[in-house]
Amino acid sequence: MDVTAPAHRLSAAVSAASRLLPARAGLRLAAGAAGLTVAGSDPDLAVRFGCPATTHTDGSVVVPAAPLAETLKVLDTELVRLVVEGTRLALRLDNARFALPLLPESAVPPEAPARVSEVDGAAFASALRIVAGTAAKDDPLPLFTGVRLQADGARLTLTASDRYRMAVARLPLVSPGDLDVLVPAALLSEAARQARGRVGLHVGRGRFGVSWAGGLVATAVLDAGFLSAESIPAGTVDTTVSVDADALAAAVRRVGVYAEDRRVLTLEVGDAQVRLASARQDTGEAEEVLKADVGGGRTSPSFQARYLLDALAAFAGERVVLSIQPGMRACILRAAEPGEVELTYYLMPMLSR
Numbered sequence: 001m002d003v004t005a006p007a008h009r010l011s012a013a014v015s016a017a018s019r020l021l022p023a024r025a026g027l028r029l030a031a032g033a034a035g036l037t038v039a040g041s042d043p044d045l046a047v048r049f050g051c052p053a054t055t056h057t058d059g060s061v062v063v064p065a066a067p068l069a070e071t072l073k074v075l076d077t078e079l080v081r082l083v084v085e086g087t088r089l090a091l092r093l094d095n096a097r098f099a100l101p102l103l104p105e106s107a108v109p110p111e112a113p114a115r116v117s118e119v120d121g122a123a124f125a126s127a128l129r130i131v132a133g134t135a136a137k138d139d140p141l142p143l144f145t146g147v148r149l150q151a152d153g154a155r156l157t158l159t160a161s162d163r164y165r166m167a168v169a170r171l172p173l174v175s176p177g178d179l180d181v182l183v184p185a186a187l188l189s190e191a192a193r194q195a196r197g198r199v200g201l202h203v204g205r206g207r208f209g210v211s212w213a214g215g216l217v218a219t220a221v222l223d224a225g226f227l228s229a230e231s232i233p234a235g236t237v238d239t240t241v242s243v244d245a246d247a248l249a250a251a252v253r254r255v256g257v258y259a260e261d262r263r264v265l266t267l268e269v270g271d272a273q274v275r276l277a278s279a280r281q282d283t284g285e286a287e288e289v290l291k292a293d294v295g296g297g298r299t300s301p302s303f304q305a306r307y308l309l310d311a312l313a314a315f316a317g318e319r320v321v322l323s324i325q326p327g328m329r330a331c332i333l334r335a336a337e338p339g340e341v342e343l344t345y346y347l348m349p350m351l352s353r
Contacts, residue, residue, distance in 0.1 A: 001059030001089075003031035005051055007080045011072035013038045013049035016194050018065040020047050020187060020217065026103045027068060029082065029089070030060035036082075040065065043220075045187070046112075049194070050214035062103040063089050071098050112211055112218045113204020117177020119156055121199045121212060125192040127158055127169035127341045130314040134345075135185035136162040146182040146222045149208070151201070153178075160185055165307050166330075166346040167314065174198055181208045182222040191217035239269055239324040242293040242336055245315040251276050251288045252312070256305035258286035264350045265308075268300040269324070278305075299324055301331060301349040311345045 017027055021040045030037045036053035039046075061084060071091060072080070081092040088099040128147065136144040148159040154176050158169045181203060188210075192199075195212040202209035202218065209218030252265065259265045259278035268275040274292045279285035301324055311333050312320065319336040333345040 001029070001031050001061055002057035002081070002083045003036055003053045003055045004079055004081045005036050005053035007072060007075050007077050010036065010038075010051050010053075010080065011069070011075070013051045014065070014069045014072055016190065017047045017049055018069040020045065020190055021065055023066065025065045026062045027065045028060055028062050028105075031055045031082075032058050045220070046209075046216070046218045048216040059084065061089050062105055063100045064103065067100055071100075112200075112202040112209035112216050113207045115200045115202050115211070116179055117151055117156075117201045118174040118198045119171065119201060120174060121192075121195040121197050123171050123341055124156075124199050125195065127171050127343070128189055128192045130343060130345075131158040131160045131167040131169050132185040132189045133160075133310060134162055134165050134167040135160040137186075142222045143182070145185060147185045147188050148180070148182045149201070150180045151177045156201075161346075164304070164348050165311065168344045168346075170342040171340060177201060179203045179208075183208050183219060184222065187217070187219055191215075236325050236329065237296070237323040237332070238326050239294070239296040239299050241269055241274055241295075241322040241324065242319060243274060243290060243322070245312045245318055245320040247290055248274075248320070249309055249312040249316075251290055252305055252309055255286045255288050256309075258284060259305055263304055263306075264302050265305050266300055266302045269294055269298050271298075299326075302351065303331070303347060304350050307347060311347050314343055314345055 014027065017038050017040050022042055025040050025042065028039045031053065032055060036051040037048060038051060039048040077093050083090050083092060087102050089102060091098040132147050135147060144162050150157045151173060154173050155170055156173050160167055179201060191210050194215055195210060197213055200211040202211060206220055207218055208221045209216060255276040255278050256265055258280050260280050265276055265278040268277060272291060272294055273289050275287055275289045277287040315335055321334050321336050323332040325331065328349055330346040330348055333347065335343060
């Protein structure tokens with residue numbers, strides 16, 4: 001194999017693949033008339049990224065992913081030449097040479113399951129960035145570490161929850177489809193960051209995949225189970241508050257400094273205003289009042305500051321409506337004027353101290 005590729009494009013493809021694969025994984029580099037393909041797999045995952053390149057001699061090799069990614073990341077050059085030299089893959093520059101050992105040829109990564117639909121990549125990534133943020137990072141129940149994707153017709157619904165909050169985003173599909181899968185949130189988020197243009201959604205027996213021009217990620221799915229917004233009561237709203245999301249977030253950051261352990265603060269709803277309040281025994285107390293459009297009764301729910309900030313960040317630059325339910329039922333956040341991606345954020349209140 002002998003091929004010349006843009007160093008930054010190759011680095012991006014190799015880095016994306018290495019982030020998704022296990023730490024000691026190998027990468028298959030295949031050079032052909034269409035350019036260079038970077039691929040890898042394990043029993044539950046397959047990734048493939050394309051990279052433009054000039055192929056001098058066709059061929060494929062397997063090399064360690066981590067050192068290749070680290071080497072490409074620090075190169076200060078526009079082009080890099082990859083040449084097989086005996087039992088090494090050499091990365092040649094005008095004034096330097098790096099050589100990686102060749103690994104035994106592994107099994108060819110499995111192809112993606114059948115494509116069932118397509119979605120706009122930018123809208124998909126935007127919705128997923130918010131929804132995946134509510135999934136648990138490490139939980140003994142895999143249900144709470146995934147994003148549920150449901151499609152029945154012309155709309156795609158993304159849902160995730162860590163039990164303290166839940167985000168649901170609905171966006172149009174480019175082509176109608178039918179699917180219901182639960183996919184690891186971290187892997188899906190990384191795939192969406194790489195995707196460009198239209199993104200294909202693939203479903204097969206126990207597997208899900210996303211594809212785009214020059215890229216593919218396919219993985220085993222989790223058990224979708226009962227993760228659904230329908231499981232959250234949402235029909236007994238007592239109070240609605242419409243307020244600028246950025247202004248409320250800024251107030252939360254300021255007042256939250258005085259929250260005990262910087263955790264819980266109170267949102268007191270009054271006449272045409274909301275008052276944020278918190279206190280710490282050792283440093284004092286803080287409160288701030290914001291103008292708001294208020295409907296219904298008056299209430300004073302408490303929220304964990306970090307979770308409230310995460311929820312408000314999803315509506316940055318917009319006016320957000322908080323629908324507050326009685327007791328310890330979820331507070332529901334929606335944009336006052338929903339866009340193409342329709343987002344609903346459920347935030348559980350905390351017991352006030």
